Amino acid sequence: MKSHTQYLWFSTEDRYDIVNITPQVAEEVRKSGIKEGICLVNAMHITSSVFINDNETGLHSDFMEWLEKLAPYGKHKYKHNLTGEDNADAHLKRTVMGREVVVSVTKGKLDFGPWEQIFYGEFDGRRRKRVLVKIIGE
C-alpha cells in the first residue's frame, strides 16, 4: 500500500468564503502515483468545511444565505461566545456542510460524477488555516 499526505493552506479575505480546491487535490493525486484507492480531504479547523457540490456562484451565494438562516451569526446568541469568541455560528455552519469528503481514486484520477467539484468552505476566515489531503492505495 502506498500513501501520500499533503497540507494545503488557505487564508480568505472575507470571513465567509467558498474556494474551489479541486485542482490542488487533483495535483496531489497525480503526485501520489496511486492508481486505485481513496482520497480523504478534510478541514483541519473546526470552523471550516470541505464539501463537494456544484461550481456555480449563484448556488454558493444560496449556501451562505441558507446557512445564515439555519445558524445565524451572533456575538450574544451562543454560550460558546462567552469564552470571548464570536464564531459559534461558524462551528454550526461547518457542521451542516461537513468536515471532510472521501473520493474514489480510479485509474489514477479522482472518480467524479459530471458536476462534482471539491470546495473549501470558510466560516471564520481572514487567517491561515489548513486542509489535509491523504491518498492511500496502490
Add this chain to the structure above:
Amino acid sequence: MKSHTQYLWFSTEDRYDIVNITPQVAEEVRKSGIKEGICLVNAMHITSSVFINDNETGLHSDFMEWLEKLAPYGKHKYKHNLTGEDNADAHLKRTVMGREVVVSVTKGKLDFGPWEQIFYGEFDGRRRKRVLVKIIGE
C-alpha cells in the same frame, strides 16, 4: 491491497425518493473478495445523497417533510435557479443528508449495527443517476 469499483444506476419515478441500496452494496463487497477494509458509497450527482439510517417508511416520510422545511423547493427562491434550473433546494437537501458513507468491511461483510441500512436519497430524480461503490482492503 485489493480494490473493487462499481457504478450503480438509479432512475426514480418521483422527483424526491429514498431507495434502500444495501443489497446491491453488500453484493459488491462479496464480489470484491475483500475480507478486511473499507467500503465507500457516494452519490456521483450533487442533487442526491447516500446515507445510513433506518429502513422504516414513516421515518423516510419524516425526512422528506423535514428537509422541505429546512430547504424548501422554490423556482424563485434561489439564485442558482436563475441559471434556468429549479433544483437549488435539492443541492441543499442533499447537503443535510450527506454525499457519502464509509463502512467498515470486517470478515468479508459490511460491519453494521443492528439497524443500519444504506439509502440512496434522490432530490431531483426522474433521470438516470449514478452511485459509486469502492472497496479497498485485503
Add this chain to the structure above:
Amino acid sequence: MKSHTQYLWFSTEDRYDIVNITPQVAEEVRKSGIKEGICLVNAMHITSSVFINDNETGLHSDFMEWLEKLAPYGKHKYKHNLTGEDNADAHLKRTVMGREVVVSVTKGKLDFGPWEQIFYGEFDGRRRKRVLVKIIGE
C-alpha cells in the same frame, strides 16, 4: 495492508449527551501499529453520531439547543413515532451531526488540526450503544 477493528461501548446517563472519545480512538491507533493510513470512526446506531469539533462545553450546549430548534423532540410530531418509538427527532439530529468521521493516520498518530477532537453524540441514550473504530494502512 494491515487493519485493526475495535468496538467501543457507551451508555450515557442522559437521553442527550456529548462524550469526548479522542483518547479511546488514539489508543486504538496506537494498538494497530499502523503508521500511515486512515481511521474510520462511526456510530453503529442510527440515533447517535460521531463528529469532530471543539472540546468546549459552552459549544456543546449550543449544539444541543440548536439541534432542538432544527429537529425538535415530539412524541406526536413524526410518523416514525407511530411505530411506538419517540425518537424520530434523534434520527434527524444525528443526520445533521453526521454518522462518521474519517481521520488521517500520519506517523502513527491521528493527524489533527489544533482543536480537533472526536465526539460521540447521543440523542437517544440511557442504553448500551456501540461505536466502531477501523484503522487500515501500513
